[in-house]
Amino acid sequence: GDSVTQMEGPVTLSEEAFLTINCTYTATGYPSLFWYVQYPGEGLQLLLKATKADDKGSNKGFEATYRKETTSFHLEKGSVQVSDSAVYFCALSDTRTYKYIFGTGTRLKVLA
Amino acid sequence: NAGVTQTPKFQVLKTGQSMTLQCAQDMNHNSMYWYRQDPGMGLRLIYYSASEGTTDKGEVPNGYNVSRLNKREFSLRLESAAPSQTSVYFCASSVRGGGEQFFGPGTRLTVL
Numbered sequence: 441g442d443s444v445t446q447m448e449g450p451v452t453l454s455e456e457a458f459l460t461i462n463c464t465y466t467a468t469g470y471p472s473l474f475w476y477v478q479y480p481g482e483g484l485q486l487l488l489k490a491t492k493a494d495d496k497g498s499n500k501g502f503e504a505t506y507r508k509e510t511t512s513f514h515l516e517k518g519s520v521q522v523s524d525s526a527v528y529f530c531a532l533s534d535t536r537t538y539k540y541i542f543g544t545g546t547r548l549k550v551l552a
Numbered sequence: 553n554a555g556v557t558q559t560p561k562f563q564v565l566k567t568g569q570s571m572t573l574q575c576a577q578d579m580n581h582n583s584m585y586w587y588r589q590d591p592g593m594g595l596r597l598i599y600y601s602a603s604e605g606t607t608d609k610g611e612v613p614n615g616y617n618v619s620r621l622n623k624r625e626f627s628l629r630l631e632s633a634a635p636s637q638t639s640v641y642f643c644a645s646s647v648r649g650g651g652e653q654f655f656g657p658g659t660r661l662t663v664l
Contacts, residue, residue: 472650483556483642483655484595529594533650539610540585540653544594 442467446530446543453520453550461515461546463504463530471532473497473506473513478527478545487515487528520550554578556656558643564662565633573628573659575643583646584626585653586610586618588639595642601626602649633663 447462465471472491476484488497493508502517513530530543559574577584582603587595597610599618607618615637617629626645630637640660644653 474652476653481657483644483657484653485655486652489652537649539597539600539649540595542587542595544592 442471442532442534442541444530444532444541444543446528446546448544449527449547451546451548453548455522455550455552456519457550459515459517459520459524459548461528461530461548463513463515463543465511465513465530465532467511467532467534469534471534473504474531474533474540475502475504475513475515476529476531476542478529480526484529520548522550522552524548525550556643556645556654558641558656558659560659561657562660564664565630566664567634569633570629570631571633572630573641573643573661574625575627575656576625577643577645577654578624579645579647579654580623581645581647581654582623583649583651584620585644585646586616586626586628587642587644588612588637589642589658590639598628598641600649633661635663637661638663 474489475487477487478484488499490497490506496505504515527545529545556577585600586598601607601620604623643656646653
């Protein structure tokens with residue numbers, strides 16, 4: 441079945457460092473891909489999305505490109521801030537069943 | 553515009569007790585979802601409702617029932633709570649299946 445694998449955390453970075461969180465997927469068909477962010481004590485909120493191959497999603501300085509050839513959707517940010525500390529989830533939506541499949545989440549901690 | 557609301561925020565149950573988690577959205581969304589979040593396991597889909605009047609099982613439906621009361625409301629019922637159901641429960645909604653999901657703030661449930 442469909443699945444999402446993302447790098448285990450926690451990831452600890454200094455402020456202004458470059459961030460990469462890896463995400464790979466397996467899916468039949470052509471899923472849409474998402475990154476969600478969860479701040480402490482809150483629900484998830486959409487960070488960015490891409491609906492077809494080679495699309496780049498971007499928001500708040502974060503970017504991710506839908507790579508069909510490598511089945512990846514890695515999250516990147518050029519310069520992280522303390523306020524980016526959160527848990528990040530990669531997800532795909534199954535185009536046949538419309539169910540979402542989430543990765544296990546990667547905790548990011550940014551130190552001042 | 554409150555988005556997705558959930559009640560209660562916290563709940564402690566004894567093994568065997570029953571309870572209903574309430575969820576409502578005011579965005580006129582068609583699809584609604586219930587997830588549980590456990591450490592190291594990401595979000596797992598319990599049940600979803602693609603549209604008013606329909607419900608389907610997700611990845612972990614055992615021990616739960618749902619009711620799509622109307623387009624706004626989607627409740628989750630635990631008939632006989634077990635310690636394995638200790639978790640954080642999130643409700644979410646989307647305009648249509650497979651699109652961006654909007655999450656509620658969660659219910660933290662402890663079963664003793």
